[in-house]
Amino acid sequence: MLTITQALYDQIVAHARKDHPDEACGVVAGPAGSDRPERFIPMLNAAMSPTFYEFDSGDLLRLYRELDDRDEDPVVIYHSHTATEAYPSRTDISYANEPGAHYVLVSTADTDGLGEFQFRSYRIVDGEVTEEEVKVVQAY
Structure with a gap:
């Protein structure tokens, strides 16, 4: 299960909406092993692109150096889908x-009639996708 604060949830959704119609992407770091x-x-x-996301290689290198320096892990790796449901594509997989990260997908498409977006989390290990519950809390 992914437990995430309301503030982080709101930041991820806001980023997805801001970058629409292109896919948004990012990371939520946390203390190593936590x-x-x-x-x-x-x-x-x-x-x-509205159909694909890619981290800039230089930005990604800087991010992993910063995570190492701060003794952090990429706890959540997120991106948005702009025209499809929040489910990992073959490319995403x-x-x-x-393998330790929660892969969060936010759909900014109203694909199910339930609202403007979906916020879903998955574990993806060795190509196998497992959806997990998302628990939003005010604070840890």
Whole structure:
């Protein structure tokens, strides 16, 4: 289960809406080994595409150096889908290389008639996708 604060949830959704119609992407870092997302890190979608996201290689290198320096892990890796439901695509699955991370997808498309977006979380390990519950809390 992903437990995330309302503030972080709101920041991820706001980023997805701001970048629409392009996909938004980013990371929420937390203390190494804690599985507790704490620090919101919006990233630039280097692909600048409504159907694909890609972290800039230089930005990604800087991010991982910063995570190492701060003794943090990428607890949440998020991106948006602008025209489809919040479910990992084949490309998303192939690029999922952090087995300990929660992969959050936000859909900014109204694909199910339930509202403007969906916020869903998955574990992706060795190509296998498992949806998990999302618990939004005011504070940890």
